[in-house]
Amino acid sequence: MKKSSLFLFLVLVNNITNAQNLTRSDIGYQIGENYIMFQSMYLNPGSDGIGVTWDLSSMTDQFGQIDVTISDNTSLFPNSNAVMAMSIGYNDYFNITNNSIEVVGGDFNGGSIKNYTNAQTFINFPITSLSNFTDTYESNSNGGSEVTLGNIHEEFSGSGTLITPIGTFTDAIRLKQTRIQSSTINSITQIDTTISYLWFKAGVHHELAVLQTIKSTLGDGENGYYTSADPALKMEENQLFNVSIYPNPTSGNIQIKSTENILSLKIYKLSGELVLEKDISNSLGIELNIDNLNSGIYLIHFYDENGATSVKRISKI
Structure with missing residues (x-):
């Protein structure tokens, strides 16, 4: 007992x-x-x-x-x-x-x-x-x-x-x-x-x-x-494949490195609103400019050639 x-x-x-x-x-x-x-x-x-x-x-x-x-x-x-x-x-x-x-x-x-x-x-x-x-x-x-x-x-x-x-x-x-x-x-x-x-x-x-x-x-x-909010949007970070972003926080350009070829990415506000979408040609590394985004916290969804999704959080200052 x-x-x-x-x-x-x-x-x-x-x-x-x-x-x-x-x-x-x-x-x-x-x-x-x-x-x-x-x-x-x-x-x-x-x-x-x-x-x-x-x-x-x-x-x-x-x-x-x-x-x-x-x-x-x-x-x-x-x-x-x-x-x-x-x-x-x-x-x-x-x-x-x-x-x-x-x-x-x-x-x-x-x-x-x-x-x-x-x-x-x-x-x-x-x-x-x-x-x-x-x-x-x-x-x-x-x-x-x-x-x-x-x-x-x-x-x-x-x-x-x-x-x-x-x-x-x-x-x-x-x-x-x-x-x-x-x-x-x-x-x-x-x-x-x-x-x-x-x-x-x-x-x-x-x-x-x-x-x-x-x-x-x-x-x-x-x-x-x-x-209103998007319950289907992945709100938390995950690493189904490894992605690094720097600098983070950033005021404009970011460098993205990945262990898998990235086919595309989408950037969301934390409210679930899609603010940027970009197709990429099987790249392990790219430079991305987010000057047009307002200051705040965003989630970047990365999609690889195998259909996996990795999510990273980034702060725009």
Whole structure:
């Protein structure tokens, strides 16, 4: 009995240890990337744990789509380095570092401005199976007439496979956020408690899906959305045949060396968008110019004469 208990304990520890760790380069918003939010009804978010399958395939875009662009047009908030611009006219401003993603401001069509006097932490890096933090934040809107005080708690909620209407994403992780905030305007205070579940996968630089419930003094609600991403795209590096790239990071030209004859290559954004395709005549080495690509992280897929594919990650600066 003791031996069996020890075995189960070791299996549990091994599963937790093998849960994927995510960094800024894995899931942090990237300048120049675009994606779509499909606004959906709420579904049961499923259980916590390691090796879970979350089936959200019945989500629909019945409430419309929102186009999202991540840009560096951050002049409105000098303490930000990325802005999430949405087709509905609202923009969120972030300060993204290797340690965290913080919300520092917001605006609606350049008019109504939200200033954070104490930034709201959205994510702390790295995300591990032990991730757990609490943060406070404060903001004011409408020229200071509306003041919001809040507390956010975030914790690792599981890892496994996520299924959305877009496709099946293996090696996904889930975070749970609990946010309690009070907003006061004209002496009237509204108190909201929002519980959100967010799914991520290394190589997709935005959330794959979000489900949330809201309990408020003005009424309760629930909603969700899933996003566009290519589940079939190989997001991780692999070496089915050896390929070296230098310099990496690069500002323009790169040298590519391979142990196999390369027939062609394709370069993808981490969102899954194909940005460059090139045929090569059975070469073990080439020089490639990527001056026309925006700064960011890309995946290069190399195809050899035997049909094998090797994937390398490259940083354009």
